[in-house]
Amino acid sequence: MLYRICHITEYLYNAPVSHCYNLAHIIPRTSHRQKCISSDITLEPAAAFKSMRDDYFGNRAYHFEIQRSHKKLVLTATSKVETRKQFYDDKLEASVTCAEAWQLLQYTHDAELLMAREFLLDSPMIKIQPELRAYAEPLFTPNKPLLQAVMDLTQKIFTEFEYSPASTTIATPLDVVLNSKKGVCQDFAHLQIACLRALGIPAKYISGYIETLPPPGQEKLVGTDASHAWVSAFCPGQGWVEFDPTNNSIAAEQHILTAWGRDYFDVTPLKGVIFGGGENPILNVSVDVARV
Known part of the structure; x- marks a missing residue:
């Protein structure tokens, strides 16, 4: 599959922001099952400083600093990505026990x-x-x-x-999620x-996108896709394999x-520090995943 992804993040502030420093993870990385062919980021207002680097985990990390007063921040990331399915779709029974x-x-x-054992340790969340x-x-019997x-x-x-978007926030503890039996992909x-x-069992958190298809006979609306999250588990001898609990599938x-x-x-799409802005800024996010 070849996809074009457009991810727009907009912050509307109640008071001017005089200065901000930000870190974004919004450029798809190249992995064993996908290739990022091209990517482009635009900012409004323009950044006084920006840089790109690979972080500790090999992700593309985009740093930028805005030094002019603003009440609106718009970040638009456009990428073209080629993907393929995982090798393990029909080979789950062939793994080690x-x-x-x-x-x-x-x-x-x-x-x-x-x-891989690094991903056995506790992490911030x-x-x-x-x-x-x-x-x-x-579920994990010795011979399975x-x-x-x-x-x-x-x-x-x-x-x-x-799946209940109103039931949790990103800060909701896992014991609350486990007891309420409600939450979102994260x-x-x-x-x-x-x-x-x-x-x-070592396990990673994966941030990305998933293409959503419209009902039969209906046209897909622009901006109706969303950021998504799923899991990668490590299997000795076979490597990392991705699973999606929100959709009951292998990625x-x-x-x-x-x-x-x-x-x-570790992979928040956009985070940073602002000076000013007032209380309760409005966040608008639009994601469009289109087959090329």
Whole structure:
């Protein structure tokens, strides 16, 4: 698949902002299943300073500073990305078993496994808790193929949790999400990652986009797509495999990856520091994912 993504972020302030420093993760990265062909970022007002670098996780990190007074900030990112489906779509049963995975992760000194173990640790927004381990543990029996167990957990979250945008914020603790059985894609990704880490399976948070298709016979509306979040789990011998608990699926060609990290904090699309602005700024986000 070849996609053109247009992501517009607009902040409207109640008072002038005299100065701001920002960090954005809005340029899709190149990975084993996708290639970022081109990207462009425009700012209103124009930046006094801007730079691009690869962050610790290899994501494209865009830094910019605006030094003129403004009451509106508009960032537009346009990218062209080629994607393909993952190799593991129909090969979940062929993975190592859960018992074999645990053995390899604990006792093998292979460089790839050692690097993956970094994603077993607690992170700013994901803390390992006994109740999260208990929630997932029955699915991870020793002789079950690991990737099948991860898919079973993906399905369990999809089945038992309600997608409810008004029920949580990005700061809602995981125990609240677990008890209420409500949330959005970020909550479900954090929940699945926490469960996997609690069981000794390395897991990453992935930020990106997903193409949404209109009902049959209807035309797709511009700007109706959205940012999305899903999970990548590490399987010894087979590497990182992406799962989407919000949609009960393995990430496919329609999943366009922007950045990965330990949790949402590492890959926030836009964050920064402003001087001024007043209280309660208005945030408007428009995302359009179009097949080229």
